[in-house]
Amino acid sequence: MYYSLYNLTIDSDFVLTNLPYFQKSHPANISIKQVDKLDVDVSLMNQVGAYCWLSSSSFLLSIPRLADFYVRDGQSIAVAVADDADMALVITYIQGYMLAVVMQQRGQLVLHGTVLQKNGCAIAVCGHSGSGKSTLAATLLTQGWQLVSDDVCVFDTHGKVLQGCHALNVWPDIAEVLQLSEAEPFTATMAKLQYVPQVSTTGNNGANARLGAFPLVAVYCLSEEQDDDQSDTLEEDVFAGALSEFKGMRKFAPLKANRYRTQFATAMGQDALFMQQCSAFLANTPVYGLSRGKAKLSLANLHALSDLISDSFEALV
């Protein structure tokens, strides 16, 4: 089956989910093959994690009792699935992690962020795992925003962000609070639910949506930091959040901190490329720090944070 993701065509042995698909294609840009066993010489690669090896053009992730994934030259993913593996989880790894590595190998800028768009203009909500990216994105989806990509923000060579997978992974309690009744379990081993938002057919987002690439209006970097002077609170003594803009060279540190798998990209020798891409694509794009406080996000928090984003977005467009 052939699929479309990040404006590339994928020929996959695995059934991918929530992606446009079709039966026939010209030669695909990326092939995903299921193999019985991987034969990879790791002596030529650097070990960068307990189960992970890489070089400038190859990447191996070997997860016991799940699968071995081998990504090469930004063109191919070979997967050897373990017996009795959770296939839905394998596919989750392929669609998120592995295809992000493919895009990094292709030399494209990839940030660790969830992308949303309104009227054809996109924002990226970045942050480390567990920072609340998807939770905040789910809140924004209930307020008229459209999902572009969850967890992976891929740029094209012109600095636009590319359409990713049409699904968002959200915590069950958040899905309940936000009344995302369509959210449902995707794998037996993942705690998060998968939410596939309805795609709006109205609004002024047609051209960019058809092209699958959106101009990025702003980047919001979530953090738990809360300065003493950031004492704005809501009625229930809940921290209302604080937005501060990074300017000039100070943009670079938060962008680097939110580069997708930044330690891997460094090991792939892409630091200078990353810096040049940030300069080329993001020098004129506002980058904000969005402090969410240390406490677990409540609905009041989420609405306050989403208001900060929406207000600053409206002031920019």
Next chain:
Amino acid sequence: MELYSQKSSLNVAPMGDELVMMDTSQGQYFGLNSLASQIWSLLITPKSIDDLVVELMSIFDVTEEECRADTALFLQQLVDKQLVKVTTAA
């Protein structure tokens, strides 16, 4: 006389009117503010502190004494962080 010039192993990228640089030999990132970026741009060819002071005084409204002191301080910071090449003029 010592001449200062940009080190060739640096990758430099503008962010607005400021600069981010990465020294591939040190594996470190550095940032230059707007003023520092302007001085840095003058070092594309080797220059003495006297050359720099003359050029900077033609750009900024500053006394020679103040300009020389600030430039010397900045150059020393660049030397300390190994961001410039220092050669001796014949």
